[in-house]
Amino acid sequence: MSAFPPGFLWGAATSAYQVEGAVAEDGRAPSIWDTFAGSGEVACDHYHRWPADADLMAGLGMNAYRFSLAWPRIVPGGTGAVNPAGLAHYDRMIDGLLERGVTPVPTLYHWDLPQALQDRGGWTARATADAFADYTDVCLAAFGDRVGTWLTVNEPWVVSVLGYRLGLHAPGERDLRTSVLVAHHLLLAHGLAMSRIRARRPEARAGIPLSLFPTYPATPADAAASWASDGYTNRWFLDPVLRGEYPADTSSLFERLVGPLDWVRPGDLEIIGARPDLIGVNYYTRRLVAAAPQDGLPWRVLPAQEGVPVTDSGWEDVPFAFEDLLTRLHRDYDVPLLITENGGVWNAGPDADGRVRDTGRTLALHRHLLALTRAMDAGARVLGYLHWSLLDNLEWAEGYGQRFGLIHVDRSTQTRRVKDSARYYARVIAAGAVVEPGAEA
Ligand code: IFM
Numbered sequence: 001m002s003a004f005p006p007g008f009l010w011g012a013a014t015s016a017y018q019v020e021g022a023v024a025e026d027g028r029a030p031s032i033w034d035t036f037a038g039s040g041e042v043a044c045d046h047y048h049r050w051p052a053d054a055d056l057m058a059g060l061g062m063n064a065y066r067f068s069l070a071w072p073r074i075v076p077g078g079t080g081a082v083n084p085a086g087l088a089h090y091d092r093m094i095d096g097l098l099e100r101g102v103t104p105v106p107t108l109y110h111w112d113l114p115q116a117l118q119d120r121g122g123w124t125a126r127a128t129a130d131a132f133a134d135y136t137d138v139c140l141a142a143f144g145d146r147v148g149t150w151l152t153v154n155e156p157w158v159v160s161v162l163g164y165r166l167g168l169h170a171p172g173e174r175d176l177r178t179s180v181l182v183a184h185h186l187l188l189a190h191g192l193a194m195s196r197i198r199a200r201r202p203e204a205r206a207g208i209p210l211s212l213f214p215t216y217p218a219t220p221a222d223a224a225a226s227w228a229s230d231g232y233t234n235r236w237f238l239d240p241v242l243r244g245e246y247p248a249d250t251s252s253l254f255e256r257l258v259g260p261l262d263w264v265r266p267g268d269l270e271i272i273g274a275r276p277d278l279i280g281v282n283y284y285t286r287r288l289v290a291a292a293p294q295d296g297l298p299w300r301v302l303p304a305q306e307g308v309p310v311t312d313s314g315w316e317d318v319p320f321a322f323e324d325l326l327t328r329l330h331r332d333y334d335v336p337l338l339i340t341e342n343g344g345v346w347n348a349g350p351d352a353d354g355r356v357r358d359t360g361r362t363l364a365l366h367r368h369l370l371a372l373t374r375a376m377d378a379g380a381r382v383l384g385y386l387h388w389s390l391l392d393n394l395e396w397a398e399g400y401g402q403r404f405g406l407i408h409v410d411r412s413t414q415t416r417r418v419k420d421s422a423r424y425y426a427r428v429i430a431a432g433a434v435v436e437p438g439a440e441a
Pocket of ligand 1: 015283341388395
């Protein structure tokens with residue numbers, strides 16, 4: 001493929017708690033992440049510095065920015081009173097992006113659940129999905145005139161598994177049954193939000209960003225385990241959203257492990273399965289799986305394999321899996337795709353001359369974009385590419401040590417430095433085609 005189609009979105013992504021800071025300003029109430037980690041007080045100070053950050057985006061030629069709206073700023077109690085100052089902040093930011101030629105692509109929920117809702121059961125309570133639908137309505141009424149692309153619930157697999165089975169993310173619970181229940185409520189929240197978007201803004205396009213892991217058997221004998229693991233991480237979310245049903249094999253597995261999934265009510269799957277306009281693809285790495293039980297599940301995800309390149313956080317850097325994923329999504333689900341996250345950790349900092357030579361990211365970006373074009377050549381319908389992340393930001397429980405940004409952020413001064421990878425990305429955007437890395441690598 002020589003060039004990307006007209007209208008292709010080129011940009012980068014962030015989320016509120018990871019970049020904004022200003023956690024106690026303008027009426028924002030605490031979220032579950034303030035309670036769980038409390039490390040987002042300043043973050044990248046994007047709440048105050050977004051105009052300069054938007055200038056940087058525009059300067060790099062980006063025509064889209066994925067950010068998240070903070071529920072605890074807009075409806076601080078989770079339900080009920082709307083905070084005008086919270087709305088005003090995003091109102092200014094959306095206008096500021098549009099003035100710079102940058103399309104706003106907001107995510108409605110990127111993990112910062114108002115603590116007030118957690119106190120009432122959080123995502124274990126079905127009422128939280130209803131509260132999310134009402135909060136979606138508030139956002140649509142405020143921004144729907146200027147926002148044409150909406151993303152609902154970011155990565156329900158990560159929220160339900162890391163937050164409720166492994167205890168690694170807020171709210172830190174460790175129970176498989178609760179995790180499966182929460183996954184259903186997150187999917188229901190997505191479905192209810194979609195119906196509000198359709199009702200208020202039928203012309204808008206909307207979908208759910210999913211964390212998707214292409215999964216491969218370690219040996220031919222591990223094929224069944226690999227498929228089961230794929231059901232757990234990928235199909236459990238893709239199938240209900242795009243086919244209106246949970247995959248039968250994973251349902252049986254869960255029923256065996258946790259008993260009946262009796263929180264699924266009649267009609268839920270019709271709500272969840274109302275066809276979205278797109279799936280947001282968050283892709284980072286593959287999974288290699290062996291048929292050996294681990295942590296209560298009948299498979300084991302293998303560590304990075306010897307000889308396979310890894311990022312600075314140890315994730316295998318395997319662009320072929322990105323291509324496999326996109327062609328598989330096209331083949332099995334035939335749905336438009338928006339790459340809502342792709343990237344990795346490369347921790348390079350400024351050299352003595354102030355330049356950030358993050359060659360690893362530049363090379364990975366180049367190879368992932370080539371994989372993307374191959375998948376598009378094979379038929380995948382891709383609406384845009386939003387790199388994770390715009391800025392070095394708060395990597396949740398990992399803190400600030402993992403740098404995912406195209407733009408370097410000095411933690412003590414908040415100085416921004418455009419990394420070499422961002423300069424390379426700007427050349428791709430300007431060309432509308434995947435150019436070779438040059439001086440950047
Ligand atoms: O930083 C996260 C993001 O919030 C959600 N997707 C994965 C990223 C990298 O781990």
